[in-house]
Amino acid sequence: MGIDAGFDMDPPLSKGGVDKQNWGRFIDLIKEQYKDDVQVQIMPNYINFNAGEHPKLPFEGHKFLRFSSKVSGAIASSSGVERYINTVTRVAKAHFGSRVQYWNENANQYGVHDWEKVNESIRSYEQPDVLETQASITPPLSEIDPVKEQGIALFEIQDIxxxxxxxxxxxxxSKGTRIICEKPLLTAGPMPSDKLELFLAKKLKAMSKTSQRQFLSLHNNFQGKYPFGGIFRTNALPCGSGSPIGGVYPTACFINHSCIPNAHNNWNSAEKHETIYAIRSIERGAEITITYDHGGASREREVFLKDAFGFRCDCNGCSLPTDLLKASDNRRVQIQSLDKAIGDPFRMMNSPRESLSDCFLMLQVLEQEFDGAASPMIARLYYDAFQISIAHGDQARASMFAERAYKARVICEGEDSPETLRVKSLAVKPADHSSFEVCSRKWQTTRDSVPKYLNTVQFDKWLFRQEN
Ligand SMILES: C[S@@+](CC[C@H](N)C(=O)[O-])C[C@H]1O[C@@H](n2cnc3c(N)ncnc32)[C@H](O)[C@@H]1O
Structure with a gap:
C-alpha cells in the first residue's frame, strides 16, 4: 500500500481575482525555484513533478485540491519526492496560510478531500477552462473587496x-473590520490538571479527524505529563471577559500577543462564537495581534505572561527605550488607579462630578498609551460614565455616553455583539437601566435636553460637567 504525504487546499481557491493572482504568484515562484531541475516539467496546463507518483500543480488554482505522492518505497526515495512535497508545502503555506493543510499518513494524518474528488480534479487539469468573456474578467486586485469574495481570508499564518x-x-x-469569526473546537472550565487531561481526551475522541488535527497542531508551551492540558493552557481564550471557561479555536489561537495590540478578541455569548476585530488600521504584511494580559506596568505584565503563558514578551510596547518605557509604565499605573477610582460606588454616589472628571482624564491617557487603538477600554469607560450619569437622573448625558459606548463597541465587537446591542438600546432609552436615579435626582434631565449648537470642545465640557 505505501505511505502517502502531501497537502490539501481547504477551502479550495475560488475563481475570483485575489485567489487567481495569489495562485499565479505561487506558480511563478515554483517555476523559478525549479527552473534548473530536469525532474520538474512545465506542461501546457500544469507543472509536473517527475518523481514518486508525479504530483502536479495546475495553472488554474480553483481546480487544485491536493499535492501528494507515496513517500515510501524505492521509487519514492530514489526520486526524492518527499523533498519536493516539503518545499512546495512550505511555499504554499507562505501564500495561502491555514488553507494549506499538510498531512502524512506516517503520523496518522490524512487529507481532508475524498480521493475520488481529488482524482477528478487532477483529470480536469488537462482541459483548460473556456476563455472568459470580457464582461466576466475579474477586476484588478485594487478594485476587489476581499471581504465580499467568499472564502477569502484577510490573513495568513506565517512563522514570526x-x-x-x-x-x-x-x-x-481598516479599523472596525471583522477579521475572524469562529466557533470553538472545544471549551473547558477550571479543574485539576489530571481531570482536565481526561476531560480533553474524551472531547477529542468525539471530534472529527479535521478538528482533532487542528487541536493537536496548536502550540504547547507546557510539555510534560499533560499534553492536551498543555495545548489548552497555551491557547485557550476566555469565553467572555473574566470567564473561567476557556475556548480553543482553529485559527484565532494562532494570534500572538502584543501589549499594544491592533486587534481585539471577543466571545459573543449569543452566537456562541469568538470574533477578532481590527481596532486600528493594519497594513498588509503586518502581524495581527491581540492582548493576553490584564494591563499594568511592564514588569507586572512580564510576570503575568511568564506565569500564565510561559513566554517573555518582546512586543513594541515592551521593547521601548528606557525613558519611553518609564513614561508608558507611568501611564499604565495611572490607568489602573483611575479605573479603580471610577469603579468606586461610594465615590460615584457622593462625588459623581469627580468620577466624571476621572473618566475624562482616563480617555486622554488611554488614547496616548494605546495610540488611538483603545476601543475596548474606551467602550467600557463610556459605559462607566453612562452609569454615573444615569444613577443621578441625567438622561441627556447618559444617552450621549451610551451612544459613544455603542460606537466604540461596534469597532471591537461588531453590531451583533450582545453588549453592543445593549448599549445601543440604552442610548435610546437610558432610563431603562436598573441604576436610573438610584443615587439621587440631583442631575435630573430629559433625553431631549442635549445642547445643539456647541463645538466639539464645548460639547465635551458640557458632557463631562467641566463647565464652571
Ligand atoms: C496562542 S499561541 C499563539 C500561536 C503560537 N505562536 C504558535 O506558534 O502556535 C501562544 C504562544 O505564542 C507565543 N507568543 C505569543 N505572543 C508572543 C510574544 N509577544 N512574544 C513571544 N512569544 C509569543 C508564546 O509561546 C505563547 O505561549
Missing amino acids: PGRGRGLVARFNI
Whole structure:
C-alpha cells in the first residue's frame, strides 16, 4: 500500500481575482525555484513533478485540491519526492496560510478531500477552462473587496521570528473590520490538571479527524505529563471577559500577543462564537495581534505572561527605550488607579462630578498609551460614565455616553455583539437601566435636553460637567 504525504487546499481557491493572482504568484515562484531541475516539467496546463507518483500543480488554482505522492518505497526515495512535497508545502503555506493543510499518513494524518474528488480534479487539469468573456474578467486586485469574495481570508499564518507562528495581514485592513469569526473546537472550565487531561481526551475522541488535527497542531508551551492540558493552557481564550471557561479555536489561537495590540478578541455569548476585530488600521504584511494580559506596568505584565503563558514578551510596547518605557509604565499605573477610582460606588454616589472628571482624564491617557487603538477600554469607560450619569437622573448625558459606548463597541465587537446591542438600546432609552436615579435626582434631565449648537470642545465640557 505505501505511505502517502502531501497537502490539501481547504477551502479550495475560488475563481475570483485575489485567489487567481495569489495562485499565479505561487506558480511563478515554483517555476523559478525549479527552473534548473530536469525532474520538474512545465506542461501546457500544469507543472509536473517527475518523481514518486508525479504530483502536479495546475495553472488554474480553483481546480487544485491536493499535492501528494507515496513517500515510501524505492521509487519514492530514489526520486526524492518527499523533498519536493516539503518545499512546495512550505511555499504554499507562505501564500495561502491555514488553507494549506499538510498531512502524512506516517503520523496518522490524512487529507481532508475524498480521493475520488481529488482524482477528478487532477483529470480536469488537462482541459483548460473556456476563455472568459470580457464582461466576466475579474477586476484588478485594487478594485476587489476581499471581504465580499467568499472564502477569502484577510490573513495568513506565517512563522514570526521569536514567536512561533502568527497571523499576518494579506491586505490593508481598516479599523472596525471583522477579521475572524469562529466557533470553538472545544471549551473547558477550571479543574485539576489530571481531570482536565481526561476531560480533553474524551472531547477529542468525539471530534472529527479535521478538528482533532487542528487541536493537536496548536502550540504547547507546557510539555510534560499533560499534553492536551498543555495545548489548552497555551491557547485557550476566555469565553467572555473574566470567564473561567476557556475556548480553543482553529485559527484565532494562532494570534500572538502584543501589549499594544491592533486587534481585539471577543466571545459573543449569543452566537456562541469568538470574533477578532481590527481596532486600528493594519497594513498588509503586518502581524495581527491581540492582548493576553490584564494591563499594568511592564514588569507586572512580564510576570503575568511568564506565569500564565510561559513566554517573555518582546512586543513594541515592551521593547521601548528606557525613558519611553518609564513614561508608558507611568501611564499604565495611572490607568489602573483611575479605573479603580471610577469603579468606586461610594465615590460615584457622593462625588459623581469627580468620577466624571476621572473618566475624562482616563480617555486622554488611554488614547496616548494605546495610540488611538483603545476601543475596548474606551467602550467600557463610556459605559462607566453612562452609569454615573444615569444613577443621578441625567438622561441627556447618559444617552450621549451610551451612544459613544455603542460606537466604540461596534469597532471591537461588531453590531451583533450582545453588549453592543445593549448599549445601543440604552442610548435610546437610558432610563431603562436598573441604576436610573438610584443615587439621587440631583442631575435630573430629559433625553431631549442635549445642547445643539456647541463645538466639539464645548460639547465635551458640557458632557463631562467641566463647565464652571
Ligand atoms: C496562542 S499561541 C499563539 C500561536 C503560537 N505562536 C504558535 O506558534 O502556535 C501562544 C504562544 O505564542 C507565543 N507568543 C505569543 N505572543 C508572543 C510574544 N509577544 N512574544 C513571544 N512569544 C509569543 C508564546 O509561546 C505563547 O505561549
